[in-house]
Amino acid sequence: MGTEPLGFGRHFTGHMALARWTPEAGWSDVELSAHAPLALSPAAMTLHYGQAIFEGLKAYPRADGSLSLFRPGANAERFNLSAARLAMPELPPAVFVEACELVASADADQVPRGPGQSLYLRPFMIATEPSLGVRPALEYLFAVIGSPVDHFFADGHQAIDVWCSSDRIRAARGGTGAAKCAGNYAGSLAVKAEAVAQGCHEVLWLDAEERRWVEELGAMNFFCVTRDEGGAPLLVTPPLSGTILAGNTRDSLLRIASDLGVRVAERPVSLVELTAGDGRVTEAFACGTAASVVPIGAVTTKERRVRIGDGHPGKITTRLRDELAAIQYGLQPDPYGWTHPVPGATPAPVGPSV
Template sequence: MINSTPTLLVTPSAHPMSDAIRAERMTNPSFGRIFTDHMVVIPYRNGAWQQGELKAYGPLSLDPAASALHYGQAIFEGFKAFTQPDGSIKTFRPAANSARFNRSAQRLAMPDLPEHLFMEAADALITIDKAWVPKNVGESLYLRPLMFATDPFLGVRPASEYLFVLFASPAGAYFPQGVKPVTVWISEDFVRAAPGGTGEAKCAGNYAASLVAQAQALEKGCDQVVWLDAVKREYIEEMGGMNLFFVYEESGKTRVVTPELTGTLLSGITRRSLLEMAKGLGYEVEERKLTVQQWRDDIASGKMTEVFACGTAAVITPVGHVKAKNFEFTINNGENGKVTMALREALLGLQHGTIADTHGWMHKVC
């Protein structure tokens, strides 16, 4: 065992995957099914984070009474590492993920994880498993940090013990056959989050509660569900686990609009990045509420020309068709929009190092 840093103990895997098997598994990997050789675990107890360890990827041992299994104190994040033209590896805005991780922790009465531990864990894992980072544009190494309560206690209260875990998965191109617009279902029967709830937090329960609506969308022949607000059921919030954007063309100007953050939808890091990048491409940007009726009217009038969703996994996904109980409509003839694709190419270019990082968003790992 060697100490690579003052806080992380590094115990390399005794049986790392061979180059040949790794290369085979990294050929067109489906998202989230293949994992690298190592992971990081850092326990929290006695009111403090303990020494963490980078070790071989493998199962975790949990007491059946671990409170996360009963009361849902569990949060996670997702971000990516990209190979650069010079062979180096960089992550995209990891400090922003660290900050959001802690906001989620605070909402679920969990302890903050200091940013330096979050960054150290990510850098150490990527460095030891750098052979797992794909090299093609559109491909990446997906990092999944999570924290959950491990206290073996059945009382309903914040736990006193937690475990932070970080592992990684090579991700191929999200659209291997090319980017194609998706069809979405507007959910009127279910809501994702309510005011005062956990909508802003990236917690496990939010995603569990969304699955029945996603299943309904699939039954209707749709790829994803669009969530509405919990109070009036008329304001557009998110698409699945992604933020939505609406493109307007009026009086020779292009305006990119996204629902404002109200506490019920996730503050996406890709969302925040695209708002800034859109300005750099000469587009106007706006954060405001938008109703389903406005969506229909603005598509019908031609003012709204494109719609897309964004998130870490897919980067940008065009929306081509919308269905609901009593209506449906098509956007941009079901084709990819020019603004959508311009933003997608700009973001991918920045992440892969083919476009200058004027924002300072890329963090060099190794």
Template sequence: MLDIRFEKTTAPKQIPGKEDPLTFGTIFTDHMFIMNYETGKGWHDARVVPYQPIVLQPSAMVFHYGQEMFEGLKAYKTAEGKTLLFRPDKNIERANRTNERICIPTIPEEDFLQAIKAVVKADEAWIPEKEGTSLYIRPFIIATDPFLGVRPSDTYMFIIILSPVGAYYPEGLNPVKIWIEDEYVRAVKGGIGEAKTGGNYVASLKSQVKAHDAGYSQVLWLDGVERKYIEEVGAMNIFFKINGTVVTPMLNGSILPGVTRDSVIALCKEWGIPVEEKRISIDDIFEAAHNGTLEEVWGTGTAAVISPVGHLRWGEHVMQVQDGGIGPVSQKLYDTVTGIQTGKVEDTLGWTVEV
């Protein structure tokens, strides 16, 4: 168990009002969690301190070799005033898998959860309660050795910051437009595609800018070898409902194992909806769209939860999904997941953890 010291801010910020806009990832709370690592000493000096700049040497290894990991989860306020986390154990497991892949020391799961609870508790008043809002939690670890050489760092900082947020996409639950990328590659099996590290996301920016310039919200990636198999969408996993069956790309070493993805698969199975995790080619999707069996498409992720897709562009082909609106399964998944997260729907699966 961590011995966490607390340093309360002497200059509290103005907490946004109920009607104030909460543009995703732009507002930060009063406090942050920090813990340090040193080879031979391990993780130490756990503390909750006022939100502040980080002082690092220009030669800190994170700037030069990208040894860093990050996670994302949310806290919610129920009508009864409880603060709930949604499946934090899955985020912590994934964080430590990322740590192992990029040679960062792992953090004991109970310590990781204690750290999240401590900083959320400190800034509990910042959790927004308006429909569709939440407190986004961003844990991350950075390599801090002042050294210009390629090797794992001997020192690290583990930090958790908090941000009250609204919808990730301006469209909210309205279907988004997706650009299918067939020129650039995000990741390949054996690389770091299944790790939550910045290198995966910076690799996506070129295509994302291209898509945005063409009026599309996100990029759907194809595999990096044959350039024909569906992988994931930007920061989300992707699902298709084809002729009554929900299908999603199987985890293959280059796809991030999403927590919301896992939750959607579990719920569909519980509801008796056929679910398949398999390789899906873009030709399969094009054929389903052409013959009318492509019934729904949606992305899943912590930030957006469920993001319905209204149409897909693949080269010169534009595929509209049914009438371009949200489908019944997408809507039910969104209502159920957000309902569990906020305590409005009974959590029969034991997914929530009270702070």
């Protein structure tokens, strides 16, 4: 990779883990192999009917040279929820975690150890049966690949501008919004391009029914900080309602914030409330595995651009980001049991910073 910036998802490590499923044999054992192109029939059902799901988690470098996964069991659980929604076979959680461990351990020497860097792991499952019949496939491939990554956004922890379009939606009740499936992301790309054309970084999605309520921010969960009449802060995030992906980072931040003494609430947030410009909303951010915690500096609609707070990362946003990172990188004790050591991943000790 030389001196070229890592970026996000542009480089890949040398190994991948694979397992296959058929109705007769169930899941095969997980095998570690060289990272290489997959051989697929042009009639593979994933290419025609979209049976494709994935997850994202990271292996974080620690000062003693080891690596630690963050809440892999929660990722495994969500993976199976996505599989059920797309009529795909359940994968035993132990197999999911084993595959992630294998790749992280085999490629421990390729994990970057600079500020904010990590090994991003992408577990995925696709339908491989060659058939054009419109039904659930009878053959599947599960795989895990690894990518050394930097910050998701090139400018690191700076606040981003977001674009809110009322014309198109991400998910509707009864659909696949709560599943982490490929089609959800494909359907978002045109609006993401629209956001970039408006000078923004990401899309702020509204609900499908009223186009009134904030749901997600790009592929991340949304939070904001409001103040009551007495000026006390309240951390707010939209409730999970079947259209919002249940993020592991979202859940972690709710736990951390509560333990830090920050009041938290899961309640609807309207676009009107967010863009009122009356000073009640003092901070906003998005969160997810890939980007961690991303401050929102402004919201742009077709009518206007509204700055959030002073347009810079807020105190609660920054505190939550730092507390989460300290646990993930092993810079402070993990009271929640979220960190999962990677067996055998012990290259020469180099202290990471965040």
